[in-house]
Amino acid sequence: MLKPDTLPIDVARVLDSDTRVANIPVYRASTVLFASLDEAVQKAQAVARGDKGASTYATASTPTTAALMDALEQIEGAGHATRACLAPSGLSAIATLLMALLKPGDDLLVIDSVYGPTRNFCQSVLAQWGVSTRFYRPDASAEALEAMLLPNTRLIYLESPASYTFEIQDVPAIAAMAKKRGVLTVIDNAWASPMMANPFDWGVDASVLPLTKYWSGHSDVLMGASVVREALWPALWKTQRDFGVCVGGDDAYLVLRGLRTAAVRMRQHEQSALSVARWLEQRPGVARVIHPALDAHPQHALFKRDFKGSSGLFGFVLDRSFWSLGASANGPEDPQTARLLAAMCEGRRHFGMGYSWGGYESLIMPARLSALRSVEPWCEGPLLRVHMGLEDPQDLIEDLEAGFQAMARIA
Ligand SMILES: Cc1ncc(COP(=O)(O)O)c(C=O)c1O
Secondary structure (H helix, E strand, O other), X not given: OOOOOOHHXXXXXXXXXXOOOOOOOOOOOOEOOOOOHHHHHHHHHHHHHOOOOOOOEOOOOOHHHHHHXXXXXXXXXXXXXXXXXXXXXXXXXXXXXXXXXXXXXXXXXXXXXXXXXXXXXXXXXXXXXXXXXXXXXXXXXXXXXXXXXXXXXXXXXXXXXXOOOOXXXXXXXXXXXXXXXXXXXXXXXXXXXXXXXXXXXXXXXXXXXXXXXXXXXXXXXXXXXXXXEHHHHHHHHHHHHHHOOOXXXXXXXXXXXXXXXXXXXXXXXXXXXXXXXXXXXXXXXEEEEEOXXXXXXXXXXXXXXXXXXXXXXXXXXXXHHHHHHXXXXXXXXXHHHHHHHHHHHOOOOOOEOOOOXXXXXXXXEEOOHHHOOOOOOOOOOOEEEEEOOOOOHXXXXXHHXXXXXXXXXXX
């Protein structure tokens, strides 16, 4: 098998035999023409079988989208028999996959620190459709989850590290238990991406990847993918086709373009995040830095066992000295705390305020956890989520230091 750094360069390089241009061309398409009516029938059968090379309409595939699906199967599914589907955003990939694998009457277990819009999808669309969702503690062991299973529990949804609070799950143990009990496991592999984690090696049945993040890497494209073991693919492919979930050639090209440099970018995100996280650990005013690669992380041992490395996204919690500035533990909901957080985040030179992450630029946002947790309320101090881009980490440290000083000034 190829080394992880070589794989993103090597995959999906079907060269046009005439031009020999290095990259896959962009195919913009809706209609696909047939040479004969017989060919239309043959191709329809090939599409139904899932032959990526065959297309009857661009919702099925074009050479550009097929190349990206191929890349996903070889990288996210490395060493396993998997199939990939594309969706116009990470959230849309998650929604389509859950619709494909669940049916009315099913019970679904979801990690409490799941990405907020996934929680919303379960509580709105899936609930209306007759699927019940129960949330579980982010640190739940395989045994604890097994005790929660009901006769109609169909799927356990994992996210490791989880959104905002970055808990690491014992995915191999949970996947093994679920398999024994006939329950499916799906993981959101956004944070690590296949550059830093291979969840199919841990035994999951499916993974979702927001390609918006590290694969594309430039904050200029939205896309998601679901990668599933072969046995689940017919159900996923049918749902994709029933809903008309597909992506355009330009966007698929941008993601393939980003993929070529993803491994080196990830290493820089990792190094910068570790430098800034270690600085924050020493900075007065910070109660806790939540980064799975730090020794102090509660599940650091699991992280070291299962992950190849870390990414650029982590959090830090402001400490009691912050209270002396008039803040409270309620986070951005409390007016004085909101003012202090605004002083920290607004006017930074390098850290933009905005959602998403995984691009070349650094970002900072306070977390509003009150709406995002139902099993156990958040009772530590205000939490900030930061993404380290590709700037020099020293510049990022100076920018955050300016934020701490701005907070001190407005007390
Ligand atoms: C953990 C996680 N999963 C999924 C998504 C959804 O990705 P997209 O923004 O492409 O819809 C996000 C987006 O921020 C995310 O943080």
